[in-house]
Amino acid sequence: MRADRPSSTATLIAAATVLLARDPRLRHLVPAGAAEICARCLTRPWLMATQMRWLVRAAERATIPGLMLHFMLRKRWIEAAVRGALGRGCRQVVVLGAGFDTLAARLAPQFPAVRFLEIDHPATQAVKRAAVERRNLPQVPSFVAADLARTSLGDALAASPYDRNRASVFVIEGLLMYLTPDEMAALFAAIGELQPRAGELVFTVMEPRRDGRLAFHNATWVERALLALWKEPFKSAVSRDALPGRLGGWGLRLRELADLAAAHPDLVLARGEIIVHAARSP
Numbered sequence: 001m002r003a004d005r006p007s008s009t010a011t012l013i014a015a016a017t018v019l020l021a022r023d024p025r026l027r028h029l030v031p032a033g034a035a036e037i038c039a040r041c042l043t044r045p046w047l048m049a050t051q052m053r054w055l056v057r058a059a060e061r062a063t064i065p066g067l068m069l070h071f072m073l074r075k076r077w078i079e080a081a082v083r084g085a086l087g088r089g090c091r092q093v094v095v096l097g098a099g100f101d102t103l104a105a106r107l108a109p110q111f112p113a114v115r116f117l118e119i120d121h122p123a124t125q126a127v128k129r130a131a132v133e134r135r136n137l138p139q140v141p142s143f144v145a146a147d148l149a150r151t152s153l154g155d156a157l158a159a160s161p162y163d164r165n166r167a168s169v170f171v172i173e174g175l176l177m178y179l180t181p182d183e184m185a186a187l188f189a190a191i192g193e194l195q196p197r198a199g200e201l202v203f204t205v206m207e208p209r210r211d212g213r214l215a216f217h218n219a220t221w222v223e224r225a226l227l228a229l230w231k232e233p234f235k236s237a238v239s240r241d242a243l244p245g246r247l248g249g250w251g252l253r254l255r256e257l258a259d260l261a262a263a264h265p266d267l268v269l270a271r272g273e274i275i276v277h278a279a280r281s282p
């Protein structure tokens with residue numbers, strides 16, 4: 001991860017959102033307002049020109065087939081889980097490693113009684129913040145800039161509006177794979193301290209491949225080379241069999257688990273990442 005420029009993978013996800021919103025077959029999957037925010041986060045919008053779209057599709061096929069659709073279905077699943085948590089009384093949503101994800105920015109105006117916070121590296125967050133604030137909406141998320149590999153979550157949130165006494169849901173989408181197992185454990189321990197009462201977590205995590213390598217299971221060698229070039233290599237994975245034990249150790253229990261590729265065998269989707277919805281055990 002380079003601290004001096006916006007995350008390449010966050011940019012890739014924003015570009016995928018813009019592209020899918022322009023695809024007549026798939027645009028219904030993109031939430032209203034998401035593509036508009038993502039487009040403002042792109043520092044090279046010419047990449048989205050009609051003539052370039054075939055190139056992006058070809059690049060997807062050469063790296064991780066089905067990745068863009070995986071991102072969008074993942075985001076829809078997470079949004080449904082967060083809306084469920086809000087329905088159960090959560091009054092605070094914290095998105096870690098938010099990148100150019102639009103969930104908090106879109107939900108904040110719809111749920112004025114709920115606090116929305118986003119944490120990310122400063123370079124990525126500065127671009128996002130400008131894109132969101134240009135919309136001039138009355139409710140926007142609170143932005144907290146921090147490198148979670150160097151700063152503890154508690155320290156990062158100390159000067160923010162985060163309130164330990166409000167029931168909260170933490171969203172960790174597409175981030176844990178960039179943390180080492182020790183950093184991941186420290187992050188879950190820190191969230192435990194920040195949720196002294198009820199709380200929920202929605203997170204994505206890679207499952208190890210059979211050969212032990214950390215990558216999407218249908219990734220090609222091109223993708224591995226790109227992640228190395230971008231300095232965003234994967235550092236951790238958890239198998240679904242090991243998950244209940246890990247969650248128990250962090251004071252959590254499993255509510256629901258999604259393997260999108262298995263749930264949609266009719267679609268070409270990236271494989272190897274699961275989505276987990278967990279709740280704090282009473």
Ligand SMILES: C[S@@+](CC[C@H](N)C(=O)[O-])C[C@H]1O[C@@H](n2cnc3c(N)ncnc32)[C@H](O)[C@@H]1O
Nearest residue numbers: 007009010097098099101121147148149173174
């Ligand atoms: C793959 S992107 C995912 C973005 C967003 N969550 C999504 O799924 O659309 C990874 C994000 O994690 C952030 N990130 C990676 N390592 C981080 C760290 N140590 N501290 C804070 N943010 C980090 C990056 O800046 C980037 O925005």
